[in-house]
Amino acid sequence: MYELRGRQYIPMSEQWLTEVELGLCLWEGAYEGKRDVWLRWCDATGNMIPTGAERSEQERLRAEQEQEAKETALQRAERLAAQLRALGVEPEV
Numbered sequence: 001m002y003e004l005r006g007r008q009y010i011p012m013s014e015q016w017l018t019e020v021e022l023g024l025c026l027w028e029g030a031y032e033g034k035r036d037v038w039l040r041w042c043d044a045t046g047n048m049i050p051t052g053a054e055r056s057e058q059e060r061l062r063a064e065q066e067q068e069a070k071e072t073a074l075q076r077a078e079r080l081a082a083q084l085r086a087l088g089v090e091p092e093v
Contacts, residue, residue: 021044022041022043024041025042025048026039
């Protein structure tokens with residue numbers, strides 16, 4: 001990495017950008033279908049910053065889990081309502 005000082009680029013001694021609190025780390029994995037070692041942005045503790053595609057996938061999985069939890073809660077409520085009806089109690093709507 002290089003830093004612009006005046007009109008010259010000077011090699012940086014570390015891979016941390018204090019002004020934006022980001023660093024660069026090496027990461028081995030697949031990106032856009034190609035497996036290799038890549039430079040990745042990371043935070044102060046070394047956690048990789050997700051790419052746009054990774055964030056989209058995380059959000060999709062979160063939404064699926066939320067939907068499954070809602071469906072499970074609804075099924076449980078319907079099952080409990082049926083049990084109450086079997087006991088002669090009409091559950092409130």
